[in-house]
Amino acid sequence: MIRVTGLTKRFDGATAVNSLDFEVERGEVLALVGTSGCGKSTTLRMLNRLIEPDEGRIEIDGRDAREVSPDALRRGIGYVIQGVGLFPHWTVAQNIGTVPRLLRWDRGRVRARVEELLDLFGLEASEYADKYPSELSGGQQQRVGVARAMAAEPAMLLMDEPFGALDPVTRGRLQDEFTAIRQRRGITAILVTHDMDEAFRLADRIAVMDAGRILQIDTPERLLRGPREGFVRQFVGLDDRALRILSLHRVSELSRPAADAPAPAQWVAPGDTLREAASRLIWEAGDSLAVVENGRVTAEIHAADIWRIGARGEA
Amino acid sequence: MSRGALALLVALALFAALVLWPGLMTPLLRLVAEPGQALLYDRQPIRVLVAWHLALVGAAGVVASVVGMTLGVLVTRPRGAEFMTLARMASNLGQTFPPIAVLAVAVPLLGFGFEPTFLALCAYGLLPVFENTVAGLRGVPAPVREAARGMGLACSARLWRVELPLAAPVILTGLRLSTVVNIGTATIGSTVGAVGLGEVIIAGLQSGNTAFVLQGALLVALMAICADLALRGLERRMSRAG
Numbered sequence: 001m002i003r004v005t006g007l008t009k010r011f012d013g014a015t016a017v018n019s020l021d022f023e024v025e026r027g028e029v030l031a032l033v034g035t036s037g038c039g040k041s042t043t044l045r046m047l048n049r050l051i052e053p054d055e056g057r058i059e060i061d062g063r064d065a066r067e068v069s070p071d072a073l074r075r076g077i078g079y080v081i082q083g084v085g086l087f088p089h090w091t092v093a094q095n096i097g098t099v100p101r102l103l104r105w106d107r108g109r110v111r112a113r114v115e116e117l118l119d120l121f122g123l124e125a126s127e128y129a130d131k132y133p134s135e136l137s138g139g140q141q142q143r144v145g146v147a148r149a150m151a152a153e154p155a156m157l158l159m160d161e162p163f164g165a166l167d168p169v170t171r172g173r174l175q176d177e178f179t180a181i182r183q184r185r186g187i188t189a190i191l192v193t194h195d196m197d198e199a200f201r202l203a204d205r206i207a208v209m210d211a212g213r214i215l216q217i218d219t220p221e222r223l224l225r226g227p228r229e230g231f232v233r234q235f236v237g238l239d240d241r242a243l244r245i246l247s248l249h250r251v252s253e254l255s256r257p258a259a260d261a262p263a264p265a266q267w268v269a270p271g272d273t274l275r276e277a278a279s280r281l282i283w284e285a286g287d288s289l290a291v292v293e294n295g296r297v298t299a300e301i302h303a304a305d306i307w308r309i310g311a312r313g314e315a
Numbered sequence: 316m317s318r319g320a321l322a323l324l325v326a327l328a329l330f331a332a333l334v335l336w337p338g339l340m341t342p343l344l345r346l347v348a349e350p351g352q353a354l355l356y357d358r359q360p361i362r363v364l365v366a367w368h369l370a371l372v373g374a375a376g377v378v379a380s381v382v383g384m385t386l387g388v389l390v391t392r393p394r395g396a397e398f399m400t401l402a403r404m405a406s407n408l409g410q411t412f413p414p415i416a417v418l419a420v421a422v423p424l425l426g427f428g429f430e431p432t433f434l435a436l437c438a439y440g441l442l443p444v445f446e447n448t449v450a451g452l453r454g455v456p457a458p459v460r461e462a463a464r465g466m467g468l469a470c471s472a473r474l475w476r477v478e479l480p481l482a483a484p485v486i487l488t489g490l491r492l493s494t495v496v497n498i499g500t501a502t503i504g505s506t507v508g509a510v511g512l513g514e515v516i517i518a519g520l521q522s523g524n525t526a527f528v529l530q531g532a533l534l535v536a537l538m539a540i541c542a543d544l545a546l547r548g549l550e551r552r553m554s555r556a557g
Contacts, residue, residue, distance in 0.1 A: 050465060074467030081465070083458025089480050099466050148466075158465075 001026055002047070002156060002188070007056035009042055016042045018212035019056070024156070027186045030217075031203035033193055034235070039212040040192045044158050047190065048077045060155055075099050078149030082161040084141050086133040092118070092144050093129040099152040117147040120181060139170040146178070150187070157189040163198065175201050196236060200244060208232045221248055225312070242310035247275035249309055255291050255299035267292040270299070274306050281306070319551065323544040330537040337361050340530055348526040356515045356527050365534070368511035371429065371504065372497045375436030379493055383441050384486065387448025388474065406445040409438035414500050418507050432504030432511075439500055440493035447489025451482025484554040491546035498539040502531070512538070 007020040017039040024030045032040040045051040047058060049070040058065040065073055086095050096117055097110045105113070115125040121143040133141055142163060149157055163171045179202065181187065193199055199206045200220045207217040210231045216223065224241045227233045252270035267290040268277045281289055281303045291299040332339060337355050344354045386402045389395040414435040421431035455478050463473045479486075502513030512535050519527025 048465060050461075071467040071469050074465055079462065079465035081458055081461055083456070083461075085456070085458035085460075085462030087459060087463070087477060087481075088456075098468075102467060102472075145462075 001059075001061060002190070003057075003059040004047075005057045005059075007043065007046060007058065008054050009039075009046060009051060010054055015212050017046070017053075020214055022207060022214065022217060024188060024190060026188050028204045029182065029187065029189045029191060029202055031191045031193060031199035031206045032209055033196060033199045033206055034209035035194060038209040040209050041160055043209075044160055044190060044192045047158055048074045048079060050074075075102055075152065076154055078152075078154040078157040080146050080149045080157060080159040080162045082164045084133075084145040084165075086141055086144060086148070088133050091130050091132055092123075092136070095133065095144060096148045096151050098148060099154075103152055105152075113151060117151060120185075121147050121177070137170075138166055139174060142166060142170075142174060143177075150185075155188065157187055159189055159191045161193055162191070164193070164195070171198075178202060200248065208235055210235075221245060224248075243275050243278070246278055246306065246310050247273045249274045251277050251291055251301055254301050254305045254309070256302065256305075258290065258297055258300040261290075261297040263292040263295050263297060264290050266290075267297070268301065269293065274309060277301055278303075278306050278310070317548075319544060319548050323541065323548060326537060326541045326544055330534070330541055333534060333537065334362050334365050337530070340533070344526040344529060347529055348524070352524050352526060354526045356518060356530060358518070359510070359514065361515075361534070364510060364512050364514060365538070367429075367509075368498075368501055368513075368535075368538070371432060371436065371501050371509060371511055372494065375433055375440055375497055375501075376490070376494050378437045379440035379497075380444050380490055382437070383444030383489070383493075384448045387445050387452065387486075388479075391449055391452045402445065406442040410442040412438065414439050415503055415506075418503065422507050427508040429504075429509050431507055432501065432509040435504070436497045436501060440497045443489040443492040443496070444486070445489075447492075448482065448486050451485030451489075452478055454485060455481045484550050487546065487550045487553060491543060491550065494546065495539050495543050498542060499535060502535055 002024040004023070005021050007017060008015065009017040020043060022030065032043060034040050042051060046053045047065070049065060060073075060076075068076075087098070090098075093111070093114045096114045100110045100113055114129065118125045118128060123140065123143060128136070128140070128144075133144070136144065142165075146157075146159075146162065149159075163174050166174065175198065191199070191202060203220065205217060205219055206223055207214045208223070208231070209215065215230075216228050216232045218226075223232070223236055224245050227236045227238070250270065251268050251272045251274060254274070255270065266280055266284050266286075268280060270291055270293060277289060281287070287303040288300050290297045291301055341354050348354055383406065386406070390399040390402050417435035417438055418431050421434050425431045425434065459477065459481070460473070463477045468477065501509075501511055502516055504511055505513030505517045512531050515531030515534070516528050519525065519529075519531065
């Protein structure tokens with residue numbers, strides 16, 4: 001668990017980060033969102049002491065971050081940055097093994113961990129382990145960057161715009177992969193992004209920052225249903241909030257029993273979001289859709305139920 | 316074999332042949348010689364001159380590289396940044412001050428021969444190594460540096476395992492420029508009695524013997540070409556590894 005209290009940083013008299021308090025539970029992903037210069041990256045970089053805080057306290061699993069040397073602290077925290085920063089003169093395997101080697105793991109254990117991570121990120125070890133970063137696509141490089149950060153099983157990951165430099169398709173795919181890996185491995189992470197959609201997609205809680213302060217910290221749904229007046233309301237964007245709320249829910253939550261039958265032309269899977277289901281219903285101008293698993297209808301979903309989730313007052 | 320390696324082999328073979336059997340040059344030298352003049356320099360065996368020439372350039376190259384690289388690393392550290400201007404001035408001075416002037420100043424202090432020439436070459440060879448070390452280290456991409464720091468690589472590990480290997484091809488270019496320039500510049504050492512290939516050229520100039528000048532100049536040029544090709548090959552190998 002990470003507990004931050006009174007975290008403050010001033011640059012030349014100007015306060016960049018102003019007395020922040022927040023906690024991140026084990027297995028939770030917290031997103032720090034805000035416009036450029038709101039202090040979110042500075043906050044992140046104080047957590048692994050790339051920037052030393054002026055005031056405040058950072059506790060990681062009950063231990064004060066100032067008690068350990070910065071290098072030792074950083075080896076226990078995974079760090080992913082926008083530019084990836086893979087070492088171009090090292091192979092993929094050497095890159096991923098960086099921190100385990102610093103921690104003096106024996107060679108066999110490092111190799112086993114590298115192969116396990118490559119497998120987790122869908123990169124065939126026999127094909128990719130000995131390649132150099134320049135031989136990889138942007139998406140593959142970013143996967144290796146995340147794998148490298150996770151290599152030594154750190155207590156948490158710090159991610160600064162991790163998917164920011166990728167095209168929308170690759171970014172979406174990596175976001176899905178990250179969510180899938182989280183479900184299998186349980187990742188504790190603090191994610192900095194200016195992309196509200198990315199925050200909604202990846203985070204359990206979102207902290208909206210402006211001018212060095214956290215204005216509101218809440219779950220995505222509560223942020224959408226009850227944003228504070230002013231900056232939060234403007235930044236979260238209320239135009240399509242009903243649709244955004246729908247994208248936070250899955251079809252399986254609203255499934256009603258239905259008779260077994262072969263799959264019709266239009267259907268949804270239990271893991272699809274309500275937003276996808278809604279879009280299909282609008283397109284078909286229908287009021288219910290079949291839920292299909294393995295080619296057979298297993299349930300159905302009603303438009304009225306979906307509209308109720310997207311309406312004010314639910315939560 | 317690559318074209319570079321082939322060129323190096325040919326240049327080296329030619330150079331070795333002309334050093335071991337200077338007589339091979341006589342047909343060429345005869346074209347420029349006055350009738351009755353000696354064609355081949357024979358006051359010292361050519362291989363002795365070549366050995367001293369190499370020793371002089373090599374020793375100065377080692378000193379210039381060690382000093383240039385150390386300075387370059389120091390001024391790119393956060394704590395050494397304030398010495399940047401000073402170091403740049405010092406290494407610029409070494410380059411702008413003509414080596415012949417260095418010799419004139421150094422001879423009264425160090426005497427004639429190897430030492431003043433060595434000093435002049437050290438000063439002259441410093442700038443390319445220093446500037447390229449700085450450029451190479453600054454050229455390490457910011458995300459790479461940030462990632463190295465964020466993963467907990469200690470200062471020294473960042474320098475030795477990340478920054479220097481990535482800067483190596485650029486630093487090596489500086490080393491090559493410094494060496495090639497110094498192979499030519501070393502000839503002026505013969506004006507103050509340093510043993511080297513300059514001796515052949517100076518002897519030719521003093522006695523109006525164009526054949527000597529041509530013989531000395533050809534050997535120096537070939538030596539410079541060999542060094543250039545060899546170091547270029549090394550650079551290519553290094554940037555391929557990167």
